[in-house]
Amino acid sequence: MARQRIMQRFARWHIWLGWLVGIPILMWTVTGLYMAARPIEDVRGDQLRAEQASINPATVSFPSKLGEPIRAARLVSLPSGPAWVITSAEGSVWRYSADGSAALSPVVKDEAGRIADTAYAGKAARQAVTYFPPGEAPNDARSKAAVWQATYADGTRVYIDDTTGEVLALRTPQWRLYDVMWGLHIMDLQTRENAHHPILIVFAALSVMGAALGCTLLFRRRKARVKA
Template sequence: MSHQKFMRLFAKWHIWLGWLVGLPVLMWTVTGLVMIWVPIEDVRGNHLRADLPELRTEGLVLPDVPDTVQSISLESFPDGPGWIVVEEDGGRYRYSPTDGRLYNPLLEEGAREVAEAAFAGDAELQRVTYFPADSVPMDFRWPVNVWQAHFSDDTNLYIAAQTGEVLAVRTDWWRTFDFVWGLHIMDLQTRDLETQSQFNHITLLVFAILSVFGALLGCTLMFRRRKARVKANA
């Protein structure tokens, strides 16, 4: 096959690939623009988290924990410091820094107090709802028993029922970002902003490979057109 026939074949492939991958490429560009529009710290609602009190180490008592654990750390909470113990099975528990006792899981009133102390926005707390690990809301998606504190500006704070830790802040912009991220990776089911979940699934890989192939064909055709112009000018 002659060089010109190869180029005509490349041009035909390039046109068909352009029709096939044009929409995904436009979607990747638009969703990428949306995702960089607001700093990721604001998307995650860091500006809505109240400053935690400074840790004080005087008079600390080590917690009474099992013989083997993954880690023990002293952390700050809205109501003061606490030991966070991660046991071998991954379970997280909070212990008192003054007498070493294990804290009981939060009840509704305790979750409400934590939410009001941890939220730095102006909206009012409307309700507090408990969700077990196997049925958490879509805008949380971690397998953890949590309290959802819902505020009047549609912000949700998620508080770990066992430890009282504020695990996530979810705003309207976060939910928009989350949806756009799902479009960007072509996976609206298992997307996960916090852990940057696996997105090398077959749909995305196929369209990405076709896009690269189409771009390479376009670059090849550019050289062909450039040579054609040079001959015409000669």
């Protein structure tokens, strides 16, 4: 009799947990199914990315007069030719020509368009180039820095760093929908990067409890039918 009362209590808990976590479980299932069904290469737009031009090391020379200590230096390929991206010890970033002769100014609109066209291997026409100040870039850029956004007729967006001229991201419409699904999946629609926040952990724990109770009830009911 006591065991029967315990099972009845488990059944009530299972029902209440089902009402509480039913929507999150459905959301996790739908978003997980969508993400699993999409080839990640298509989502990333790998077919729309052009290969970077190779750099001839014979034409490269490191800047000799920088004026302050540096933390890092990277050689990048741009439509105008290779360039050095220098990060100072204090964190400021600037770029130099690959021969080390002169510092280069920040990217202007025409250069941003050329960089985007070089990085984009699709056939759609470029429609616009838009500048976003620091902290105002769209969420799919995943950057707090100042960026240029080049948009194409097929919905592709190419983001270029205003300081270095590097391509930060190439985003397709499919990627943006995938990103929304990912944000729903981890319950973080703001940054879509935090998969460790308390809301997600609590609902996941409640879902595990509900599933465990359901499995227990299923086992007991099956045993009862066998005895009958």
